Amino acid sequence: DAKTTQPxxxxxxxxxxxxxxxxHSTISGNEYVYWYRQIHSQGPQYIIHGxxxxxxxxxxxxxxxxxxxxxxxxxxxATLRDTAVYYCIVRLPNYGxxxxxxxxxxxxxxxxxx
Amino acid sequence: EAGVAQSPRYKIIxxxxxxxxxxxxxxxxxxxxxxxxxxxxxxxxxxxxxxNGVVDDSQLPKDRFSAERLKGVxxxxxxxxxxxxxxxxxxxxxxxxxxxxxxxxxxxxxxxRLTVL
Numbered sequence: 578d579a580k581t582t583q584p585x586x587x588x589x590x591x592x593x594x595x596x597x598x599x600x601h602s603t604i605s606g607n608e609y610v611y612w613y614r615q616i617h618s619q620g621p622q623y624i625i626h627g628x629x630x631x632x633x634x635x636x637x638x639x640x641x642x643x644x645x646x647x648x649x650x651x652x653x654x655a656t657l658r659d660t661a662v663y664y665c666i667v668r669l670p671n672y673g674x675x676x677x678x679x680x681x682x683x684x685x686x687x688x689x690x691x
Numbered sequence: 692e693a694g695v696a697q698s699p700r701y702k703i704i705x706x707x708x709x710x711x712x713x714x715x716x717x718x719x720x721x722x723x724x725x726x727x728x729x730x731x732x733x734x735x736x737x738x739x740x741x742x743n744g745v746v747d748d749s750q751l752p753k754d755r756f757s758a759e760r761l762k763g764v765x766x767x768x769x770x771x772x773x774x775x776x777x778x779x780x781x782x783x784x785x786x787x788x789x790x791x792x793x794x795x796x797x798x799x800x801x802x803x804r805l806t807v808l
Contacts, residue, residue, distance in 0.1 A: 579733070609792050620695070620782050620799030621734065626792055664733060671722070671786070671795040674746060678724075679797060681733025 579682030580604065581665045586686045589659075595652040597685050599665030602646045608669055610641060611679070612650045614661040621664065621681075624650065655689045662686050693717065695800030697783050703806045709771035712803045716764070716785030722746075724797060725758055725768050726782040734782050740766065741789070773807045780804050 582600040589595040601610065609628050613621040625632055625639045627648070632639045638651040652659055664684040671677030696715040704710050716723050721742050726734035737756065739747040743763040751758070755774070760766040770777055784797040 611796075618801075620784075620802050623796055623798060626796065628792075670792050671789040674789075677789070677795060678736050678739065678747065679734075681735070683731075683733055 579680050580667045581682055583663070583665055583682065583685045585683065586688070588688050588690060589652075589655045591657060591689055591691050592654055595650075595655040595659065595687060595689070597650040597652075597663050597665075597687065598647065599650070600647045601665070601667045604645050604667050605669075608667045610639065610645075610648050611666045611668060612637070612639065613664045613666065613679075613681075614659075615664070615684070616658075616661040624663075655687075657689050657691065660687060660689045695783055695785055695798055697781075697800040697803055699803055700801065701804050701806075703808065704773055705808050706775055707772040709769065710773055710805060711767050711769045712781050712783075712805075714766045714768070714783030714800060716766075716783070717787075717798055719787065720785035720798075721763070721788045722786045722795065722797075723760055723766050724784040724786075725766070726784065726799075728780040728782055728802070730779070737768070770805075773805075775807050778805055778807045 611626040612624040615621045627639045641648045662684040669677045723740045725737045728734040737751045738758045740760045758768045780802040782802045784799045786797045787794045
């Protein structure tokens with residue numbers, strides 16, 4: 578079972594920041610937080626990951642609380658093309674076995690509206 | 692850099708028929724995964740290969756599903772015979788190699804949508 582809890586849906590106005598929350602209260606010390614998104618009829622797309630520090634790349638920012646029990650993915654200026662299902666996943670690094678496999682929940686359906 | 696390639700993109704078959712899906716991972720990626728995604732749900736891992744060896748196939752229904760990665764590069768997933776409940780999108784993903792988050796991040800292909808009638 579997925580170890581994360583996400584709201585089933587959210588709306589965001591085009592051009593505004595989209596803040597997608599994720600709860601992972603049972604995360605262990607060496608588990609990472611990963612975010613993927615899936616645009617309709619496409620495969621999941623990797624966005625970002627982090628352990629305990631905040632992370633930023635060209636797609637998004639990831640804010641992880643100090644106790645690591647929750648995180649927020651931020652899309653700073655959402656566009657219509659950001660409409661997708663966003664998955665928050667906690668996982669161990671893969672050291673060659675199956676322990677680091679991705680376990681997807683149902684994610685958050687983000688709708689960006691004009 | 693080319694992404695993960697999958698074919699066909701769509702397939703419609705009758706129940707009890709067989710079907711095969713093909714995946715070509717990102718060049719140089721040692722680890723390959725097959726996932727099943729039923730409508731309205733997140734992807735579920737079926738099988739994981741490391742080079743040409745199986746690492747995890749605990750979720751693969753082995754009475755009807757099989758997969759191989761003979762030369763450690765591309766892979767095929769087969770269903771024989773198909774059931775109605777196999778209707779889903781079959782996704783292939785690959786990662787460079789295990790060991791660290793920046794090398795074992797999974798990248799997904801576009802998927803094959805299977806409809807079983």
